[in-house]
Amino acid sequence: MDLPVMPPVKPMLARAVHEVPVAEGLVYEPKWDGFRCVVFRDGDELELGSRNDRPLTRYFPELVELLKAVLPERCVVDGEIVLVTGAGLDFDTLQLRLHPAASRVRKLAEETPASFVAFDLLALGERDLTGEPFSVRRALLADVVDGELARVHLTPITDDPAVARDWFTRFEGAGFDGVMAKPDVPYEQDKRVMWKVKHERTADCVVAGFRWHKDGFGVGSLLLGLYDGEGVLHHVGVASSFTAARRRDLVEELEPLRHNALDGHPWRSWAEAQSQEQGRMPGGQSRWSAGKDLSWEPLRPEWVAEVRYEHVSGGRFRHMSRLTRFRPDRTPDSCTYAQLEVVAPAELATLFGTPKA
Template sequence: MTLPVTPPVAPMLAKSVPTIPPGASYEPKWDGFRSILFKDGDEVELGSRNEKPMTRYFPELVQAALTELPDRCVVDGEIIVASQQGLDFEALQQRIHPADSRVRMLSKATPASFVAFDLLALGDDDLTGRPFAERRATLEHALSGVGPSFHVTPATQDQELAQSWFTEFEGAGLDGVVAKPLTGTYQPDKRVMFKIKHQRTADCVVAGYRTHKTNNEAIGSLMLGLYNDGGTLVSVGVIGAFPMARRVGLYAELQPLVTQFEGHPWNWAAHMAGERTPRKGEGSRWNAGKDLSFVPLRPERVVEVRYEHMEGERFRHTAQFNRWRPDRTPESCTYEQLEQPLTFKLSDIVPGLGAPSGA
C-alpha cells in the first residue's frame, strides 16, 4: 500500500469520565470490534485495537469496501453485527474463527457492518494532523451515501441531545457516548477522547468459584447468579479483580460453603439443553478453549457488583466487586432489581442498520 497513513496504526483511545463534558463533538458509543480500515485501490486491510489484521475474518466487508468506499482512504470505526433486536456482540465474537470455511459461512449468516467515525487519510492527504472538526466534515463528505455495509455514525455538538442518546440508544445495544475535542488531532494509542458509559449495581448470589491459575488455594473468580421468574438461579457472570492477598483470604472464607453438585442449582446432570447455566467443559464466550468447570458453593452469600449493561440474561462485561451484602437474602437477588433500558431500533440511529433483509 502507498497510502499516506499505512498499517499498522494503533487507534486513538478514550478515557472514562462520569458525565458528558461540554464543548465537544458527541457520538454514540458502538459496542463492537474497533478497527482501522485501509483501502488502496483493490487492496483492503482491516486493522484491530492491538494492531493485528482482522481482514480474513470479515470477507464481506473487504468486498463491500471495494465498491462503497473512496478509492484510497484510511477510516477509523467499529465492526458490528446488527440485528432487528440491536447489536449482537455474541454473534460478532463468533466471527473470529480459525477455520476459513466457517468464516465464509458466518459472513453470510451473520454479516458484519462497519460504522465509521473518523478519517485518517483520503487520497494523498494525511488528515491525522488536522482538527477533528475538519476530519469529521471530510468524513461526512467522502462517505456520503455509502451503504449498505458501511455507515457514518451520527454526531452532534448539542450536549443535551447527547444526553438523550446516552439514555435512549442503550436499548439498541449501544453502551454510552463518546466526546471528542473539536480541535484535537488524531493521536494513535493516546487517551485523548472521553467515554461516558452506563454504571449500575446489582445484588447477586455467589454460587461457585474457580481457583487462580497460579495458586490452587486462591480465588480466581466468583460465579454470580440471579433468580428468574421461575425460581431458577441463572448464571449471569463473574467477578475476579481482587489483590492476591484477598484471593487467598476469600478461598479460606468460602471453604465452609463448598458443596457437591448434587442438589446444587447448577448440577451438571440436571442441566437442560439451552439453559444459560455453565456446563462442565463448555467453552467461554471470551475464550472458546477455556473449561468452565468450577467449585460449587451453597448459594448463601450475596455480593453487590457494578455492571454496565446486560446481553440477554448475562452481564455484557465482567462485573466489578462493590461490597458484600449480609443484609440481603439470596432469594431476593432476582432479575426484577435490574434497570430495563428503553427499546430502541438501530435503524432509528443509522438508517438501514439492522433492518430486515430485503427491507
C-alpha cells in the same frame, strides 16, 4: 500495500467517566457495541485490523467488497463493525462471526451480514491525517464516506451535550454502549485522550463459585448467578478487578462455602463435565479464551453479592462486573432476573433514518 499510515494501528482510546463531560471544543458520538476496526485500503487491497492487531478480514468477507465500493482508493478509516437487527445491535450474534471454519464464515456472512460505522479518518491519498485536529479529520471523513449504501454509516455527531445525554438514555435499548466525548486534538495511537460515558447500575447476585487468580495466590473472580422464573440458577457473569490484598482475603472469607459445595449444587453437571457444550456454564474453552484456564471452584450458593454492571446482553452481563459488597441481609432466592432494569428498545432508524439498498 503502501499507505501513509500502515498497519498495525493501535486505536486511540478513552477514559471512563460517570457523566457527559462539558468543555470547550468537545463533540459527542454514540459509543458502539461491536468490534473496533481500522480499515486500510490501497486500491484493490483492503485489510480490516482489530484493536489487538488481529486481522478481521477473513471473518467479514461481505464488508471487504462493500467497503471497496464505498471508500476512496487510498485511505485509512477508524470505525466499528456492528450487527444491526430490527431490535438493535446484536453483539452476541456478532461474536459468532469469529469462527475458524471458512465455510461457516461464508454462511454467517450471508445470514447475518455485518455493517460498518466510520468515525475517524487517519489517511487519505498520500496524506497522513493523524497530526491534524479531529475537526479536520471529521470534515474530510464526511466528504469521502458514501453513507447512501445500506450497512455503511457515518456516525452521528453533535457539539450539544444535551443531545449527547439524550442519546445516552434513549438509545441504550438498541444496544448502544454509551456516549463518546472527543476533544479537537490529533490522533494519538493507544492513548486515552477521549472520554467514554457508559451505563452502570447494580444487581444482587448469587455467588456460586470462583476462579483462582492467574498467580495462584488469591481469588481472581467470583462467578455470579441469577434465578429465572422457573427457579433455575443461570450463570450471568463474573466480578473481578480485586486488589492483591482483597484477593487473599477472599480466599479466607469463601473457604467455609467450599465444604461439600457440589452437594446439590445447581451447576454440578457443569463442574463435572467442564465442557462448554453442556450449556451456559462458567467454564470451558471458547474462541475468546485463547487457551486461558477457565476451570472454577464451586461454592455453596448461599451468599449474595451486590455488583455494578453496565448492561445485559443475552441474559448475561455484557462486561465484567465489579463487587460492591456482600449482602448478608439478602437471601439467594431473591436474586432473580426481575431486579434487572429493562430499557425499552429504540429503533435504529430514529438515529439513522431508513438505509437505502
